[in-house]
Amino acid sequence: MEKRVELLILQNQIHTVCHINYTTYDVQHAQDTIHVGKGQCNIMLPSGDDSMDSHPYWYARVIHIFHVNLMH
Numbered sequence: 001m002e003k004r005v006e007l008l009i010l011q012n013q014i015h016t017v018c019h020i021n022y023t024t025y026d027v028q029h030a031q032d033t034i035h036v037g038k039g040q041c042n043i044m045l046p047s048g049d050d051s052m053d054s055h056p057y058w059y060a061r062v063i064h065i066f067h068v069n070l071m072h
Contacts, residue, residue, distance in 0.1 A: 012066065012067075012068050013066070013067040013068075014064055014065065014067075015036075015065040015066075015067055016035060016036045016037060016065065017033060017034070017035050017036070017065070018033070018034040018035075018062075018065045019031055019032070019033055020032045020034070034065065036062055036064065036065055041061055041062045041063075042060070042061050043059070043060050043061075043062060044057050044058070044059050044060075045057065045058050045060075
């Protein structure tokens with residue numbers, strides 16, 4: 001029997017701002033903002049590649065922020 005994944009996006013929306021809440025290394029609450037089309041749209045994240053000749057981070061520019069409710 002084949003399993004089929006069905007993705008239904010309800011009231012899909014595109015945003016220009018995303019606020020990300022997180023806990024800092026010294027257990028304080030902080031917030032970062034990604035703002036599409038402004039200077040705050042560049043992000044950096046760990047590459048996950050531990051080899052000696054690889055760069056430890058990936059760099060990206062966010063061009064769209066989607067807000068979706070998923071049902072599967």
